Every structure is written in structure tokens, then in C-alpha cells.
Amino acid sequence: DAKTTQPTSMDCAEGRAANLPCNHSTISGNEYVYWYRQIHSQGPQYIIHGLKNNETNEMASLIITEDRKSSTLILPHATLRDTAVYYCIVRVAKSYNTDKLIFGTGTRLQVFP
Amino acid sequence: NAGVTQTPKFQVLKTGQSMTLQCAQDMNHEYMSWYRQDPGMGLRLIHYSVGAGITDQGEVPNGYNVSRSTTEDFPLRLLSAAPSQTSVYFCASRTRQASYEQYFGPGTRLTVT
Numbered sequence: 001d002a003k004t005t006q007p008t009s010m011d012c013a014e015g016r017a018a019n020l021p022c023n024h025s026t027i028s029g030n031e032y033v034y035w036y037r038q039i040h041s042q043g044p045q046y047i048i049h050g051l052k053n054n055e056t057n058e059m060a061s062l063i064i065t066e067d068r069k070s071s072t073l074i075l076p077h078a079t080l081r082d083t084a085v086y087y088c089i090v091r092v093a094k095s096y097n098t099d100k101l102i103f104g105t106g107t108r109l110q111v112f113p
Numbered sequence: 114n115a116g117v118t119q120t121p122k123f124q125v126l127k128t129g130q131s132m133t134l135q136c137a138q139d140m141n142h143e144y145m146s147w148y149r150q151d152p153g154m155g156l157r158l159i160h161y162s163v164g165a166g167i168t169d170q171g172e173v174p175n176g177y178n179v180s181r182s183t184t185e186d187f188p189l190r191l192l193s194a195a196p197s198q199t200s201v202y203f204c205a206s207r208t209r210q211a212s213y214e215q216y217f218g219p220g221t222r223l224t225v226t
Contacts, residue, residue: 034213043117043203043217044156087155088147101215103156 009108018075020107022088025069035073037084061112078111114139117218119204126194126226134221136191136204143209149200156196162187194225
């Protein structure tokens with residue numbers, strides 16, 4: 001699985017868009033980009049995933065560059081409840097008999113009033 | 114649905130004691146996993162299971178045993194607790210098809226003295 005690089009921490013004002021970058025320059029053609037987040041003292045929560053096209057759901061948007069070497073998670077209107085550690089993970093979507101999400105240290109996003 | 118449940122929420126053990134961390138899910142998910150989370154290290158996979166009767170090792174399996182006799186339950190056993198096993202433990206589950214979306218439990222905070 002490819003390695004990812006994320007900034008250690010970021011701040012965002014409430015109501016503004018939060019843009020969280022992730023570099024994955026060694027990503028392979030069959031590897032997806034996943035985003036999870038972990039609010040303090042809770043289990044991680046799935047946010048979104050994508051292969052090469054941009055994706056959007058009710059929580060966030062995922063923008064993947066054309067060369068797929070980096071991506072950005074966008075929370076369009078950050079709230080205080082979005083304060084969490086955000087993990088960018090790259091892996092093959094389906095591996096029979098393996099189930100391995102490799103969580104790095106993530107980006108700690110602080111949303112302030 | 115209760116989702117993924119874990120018991121206990123907190124536990125203190127003395128070195129050498131044994132215990133079982135319980136994990137259950139009511140979503141009929143085939144895949145279940147155990148992770149540990151230590152400060153500055155993200156989440157690391159301990160053991161996982163792709164179905165009842167099938168288990169395999171993750172990144173850090175030493176000192177832990179698992180079994181999967183039913184689809185719903187996936188207990189994690191510490192046979193002889195060591196201070197190095199002080200950590201927060203998360204159980205997760207997912208369907209076979211949706212490999213991108215794992216559902217995590219609330220965690221068990223274990224301290225070994």
C-alpha cells in the first residue's frame with residue numbers, strides 16, 4: 001500500500017471551507033484514496049473514498065489530481081463538531097483475505113468560532 | 114442497529130493478568146478487525162477475520178489471540194498482560210463488498226500496571 005503524507009495540524013474558522021491536503025506520490029493504478037476522521041475519544045469514522053474522479057457526498061468532497069499523486073478533502077462549511085484528526089489512506093480496494101487499513105498520524109483539524 | 118459495541122470501556126490490569134475484550138456487531142458484517150491506537154502512532158492492525166472460523170494476523174499480533182465462532186462476535190484475548198499493551202483498542206467491521214467503509218466501535222481504554 002502506498003504511503004501518504006499529511007500536514008500535522010490545520011486551523012479553520014467555523015463556516016469556512018476546510019481543505020485538507022494529502023500527498024500519495026507512489027500510489028498505484030488500482031489503489032483508492034480513503035478518508036476517515038476520528039473525533040476525540042471516539043472510533044474512526046469513514047468519510048469518503050475515490051479512485052480518480054472527484055467525489056462528493058453529504059459529508060465532504062474529494063478532489064484527486066489528474067496524476068493521482070495528491071488529493072484534497074474539502075469540508076465545505078466547517079463546524080465545531082468537525083474538529084478531529086483526519087486520516088488519508090491509500091490501498092487496493094479489494095484484497096481477498098486481507099483487511100488492512102493503514103492509518104498514519106493524520107491531520108489534526110481545529111475549527112474555531 | 115446498535116452497530117459495533119465494545120466492552121468494557123475502561124480496564125486496568127496488573128502485569129501477567131489475562132482478560133478478554135469483547136466486540137460485537139449486529140450488521141451481519143463478514144469482516145471484523147482489531148486495532149490498537151497509541152499516541153503518535155495512528156492505528157495499527159492486530160488481528161482480523163474475514164468470516165466465522167477464519168482469522169489472520171495483522172501488523173502487531175504478538176501477545177494477542179482471537180477467535181471467530183460466530184459472525185457477530187470477535188473477542189480479543191490478552192493471555193498475559195504487559196505494560197506495552199497499554200493502549201486504546203478499537204474493533205471494526207465491514208461487509209465483504211464495501212471494503213472502503215469500516216464501522217468502528219467506541220473503543221476500550223486498557224491500562225496495564
